[in-house]
Amino acid sequence: MRKIYINAHLEDLDLDWAFTQLSEQRRLYLQRFRHKRSRRAGAAAYLLLRQGLRELFDIEEPPTFDFGEHGKPFLSTRPDIHFSLSHCREAAACVVATEPVGIDVESLRSFSPALLQRTMSESETAAILAADEPRRSFVRLWTRKEAYLKLTGTGLVDELPTVLATAASEGYSFETTEDSERPFVMSVCFRNKE
Numbered sequence: 132m133r134k135i136y137i138n139a140h141l142e143d144l145d146l147d148w149a150f151t152q153l154s155e156q157r158r159l160y161l162q163r164f165r166h167k168r169s170r171r172a173g174a175a176a177y178l179l180l181r182q183g184l185r186e187l188f189d190i191e192e193p194p195t196f197d198f199g200e201h202g203k204p205f206l207s208t209r210p211d212i213h214f215s216l217s218h219c220r221e222a223a224a225c226v227v228a229t230e231p232v233g234i235d236v237e238s239l240r241s242f243s244p245a246l247l248q249r250t251m252s253e254s255e256t257a258a259i260l261a262a263d264e265p266r267r268s269f270v271r272l273w274t275r276k277e278a279y280l281k282l283t284g285t286g287l288v289d290e291l292p293t294v295l296a297t298a299a300s301e302g303y304s305f306e307t308t309e310d311s312e313r314p315f316v317m318s319v320c321f322r323n324k325e
Contacts, residue, residue, distance in 0.1 A: 132187070132228060132229045133226060133227075133228040133229075133230070133232060133319075133321060134183055134186070134187060134226070134227055134228070135224065135225075135226045135234070135306075135308075135317075135319060136179035136180075136182055136183055136224065136225045136226070136227070137179070137222055137223070137224045137225075137236070137308075137317065138175045138176075138178075138179060138222060138223045138224075139221060139222045139313065139315075141168075141171050141172055141175055141218075141221065141222065141223060144171055144174065144175050144178075146167065146170060146171050146174060149171070149174040149175070149178060150174065152174075152177075152178060152181065152193065153174060153177055153178075153193060154193035154194060154195045156195045156196065157173075157174075157177050157193070157195075157196075160173075161173045161174055161177075168220065169218075172218035172219070172220070172222075172223050173218055173223075175218065175223035176216040176217065176218045176223040176224065176225055177216065179216075179223060179224065179225035180194065180214055180216060180225045180227065181193060181194070182225075183214065183225060183226075183227030184212070184214075184227065187227055188209070188212060190209075194206055199284045200284070201284050201285055202284075203281070203284035204216070211229060212227065212228075212229070213227070213228045213229065213230060213231050213232050214226065214227045214228070214232070215232055215233045215234040215278070215281050215282065215319075216234070217234050217235045217236045217277075217281070217317075218236065219236050219237050219238045219315055220238045220315075221238055221313070221314055221315045222236050222313075222315050222317070223236070224236040224317050226319050228321070230321065230322060231282050231283075231321075231322065232282055232319065232320065232321050233277075233278040233279060233280065233281030233282030233283070233319070233320040233321075234278055234281065234317065234318070234319050234320075235273075235274040235275075235277035235278045235281060235317070235318055236274065236315055236316070236317040237270050237273060237274050237277070237315060237316055237317075238270075238314055238315050239266045239267060239270055239314045239315065239316070240266065240269075240270065241266060242259075242265075242266070242269045247259065247269070249291065249292075250273065250276070250291040250292065251269075251272060251291075251292055252292040252293060252295075252296070255272055255292070255295070258272075259272070267309065267316065270315075270316045271307055271309065271316050271318070272295070274307065274316050274317060274318035275295060275298075275305045275307065275318045275320065276291060276294045276295060277318075278305065278318045278319055278320035279294055279295070279297075279298040279303060279305075279320045280294065281320070282303070282320045282321070298320065301322075302322055302323045303320055303321065303322055303323065304320070304321060304322075304323050305318050305319065305320050306318065306319045306321075307319075
């Protein structure tokens with residue numbers, strides 16, 4: 132079971148109200164963000180997690196997190212529940228599942244040749260540069276890489292150009308959501324059913 136939640140109307144979120152819905156742990160974490168926009172997006176992602184936990188598992192209490200070796204959050208009291216959070220300037224996203232899962236949402240952004248070289252394989256670079264919308268193509272691949280790394284809990288690695296080939300060889304797939312009217316792309320990574 133896997134369910135994706137997204138909020139693409141962050142400007143409508145009342146941040147004062149949202150902070151009353153957060154665990155103390157999450158409130159303290161988000162208060163460290165310098166920009167109100169980032170606090171709002173982080174709160175929105177957490178509220179999506181609360182919605183998922185309520186709808187799928189009847190959990191009403193605001194969750195607190197424990198963290199893996201590379202900072203991946205998990206619910207120590209419910210190891211059977213997997214989730215991933217992400218946010219960007221325009222949207223917040225969350226996926227809740229009964230199997231390991233990762234999600235990433237990113238704003239469309241420009242990229243430099245140096246960034247392409249550090250993060251993409253030769254075939255990915257060629258596909259990006261040949262695309263009608265190179266920025267969208269870049270962000271599509273970037274969100275897939277990030278979603279996989281969030282699923283595995285390894286965080287950013289030096290082998291970014293080969294991440295998607297590794298994911299495919301290990302039996303992972305991606306579900307990518309994009310809309311030409313929206314300035315962001317979202318990808319979810321999950322293991323294929325055997």
